[in-house]
Amino acid sequence: MGTVTTTSKSEAAYQLVSERITNGAYSPGYRLVLGTIADELGCSVVPVREAIRRLEAEGLVHFTRNVGATVAHVDSTLYLHTMQTLMIIEPAATALAADSMDAAWLARARELNEKMRQCLEDFDPVAFTRMNTEFHQLLYGQCPNPHILDLVQRGWRRLAAMRASSFTHIPYRARESVKEHDALLDLIADHATPAQIEAACREHRAHTLNSYLKAAGMEPSAI
Amino acid sequence: MGTVTTTSKSEAAYQLVSERITNGAYSPGYRLVLGTIADELGCSVVPVREAIRRLEAEGLVHFTRNVGATVAHVDSTLYLHTMQTLMIIEPAATALAADSMDAAWLARARELNEKMRQCLEDFDPVAFTRMNTEFHQLLYGQCPNPHILDLVQRGWRRLAAMRASSFTHIPYRARESVKEHDALLDLIADHATPAQIEAACREHRAHTLNSYLKAAGMEPSAI
């Protein structure tokens, strides 16, 4: 009501389902029945259908003609593929955003990383994950190329959906992560070239990926 | 009736409009009216609407609520952004596909590139462009990561739509392109590492981009 922007029912349906998938209310495999969701939203099936198809395009739901939609299953392969995609795009996006990383930006990034460190002390993994996402958004968020930005955001959304299904809660390398963030910020503070930033960022992501592979008992090259 | 595969009307609408955009029948700015397209297809507006929204998600169509859809305008910025995105993803996809580049593959690639060279002799730019697309598909097509593959294909689709609107028909550096293709194939034949392939591929794309920038009278860094 407070919103001036006229939100269509289709948009509302999209946001509702999207939210429920990313926060885990709908687990992978959950059957998304158009009529049910429509009833819940107090609208007809048409807008819901559109929302589901959009989510399908994003890879969050699996859709079969004349059968229906289910929340996309997450398996190891899918996770690795998403990570691999992000490993390519996110560093590039971050490098492109380098221009807008001024002193004020750096201060915010430092502050956020300190908060993450605090979360470690407090054993608060949920807040840590949230802030980690926020930190990375800060990194690539000013990327001037909207297409690239969009791709990165989609990747993170998918990761969020996977995490919500408690798939990737492996013994997290949170401590190393924070250190690597600091090192990256040091690099930026020293006016590193975009190429250097990109390399460091990719390293960071590769470490995360490798630690997952190791935890899952796979070879580092098993992707 | 003849078709065994049940193609939905929505899919038919998607393919029709998509085709017309990519081959230039619908120029940028062209107004896509649901009812009109629906009549033409002999179906109702609902499937058409879904098709349009899908095209919007791909960036081929611009959509305004309660107003309608138009074929997306292509300007220099959009072109550069798309090129920049492809410059990041396509080389990565190609590197990932390196494993499946065996002798038979190499032979096909060589043959295709020779055909392109022949197109140059014959002054047939349309065929050249088609084969260039095909050549690049051969390069990244066996990328085992479906997400990355999808991103690359979307990029090329958008480029095709732009070309159809006769936007990027700048004096083409076709001759250099063919040479670079050969050099790349030599590299692959010599069992280069994926990293080397990626670098070479990125170089190739950077050259294309720079030649466009130069032709448009922009600085190479103006992206």
Place this chain on the structure above:
DNA sequence: GTACATCAAATCGTATACGATCAGTGTGCG
């Protein structure tokens, strides 16, 4: 007991209909 054919319930796909919204146009007032 198993395999297959048949049937019914559930769900999707699309047509049609109507209300909502927006761009363009004409009219009245300043």
Place this chain on the structure above:
DNA sequence: CGCACACTGATCGTATACGATTTGATGTAC
């Protein structure tokens, strides 16, 4: 003469309705 406002036509957004398709269950023959 120019601007603001109401009106109109076009188009979209969504509800409802019905046919099409699939799935799972039931019953029957072997």
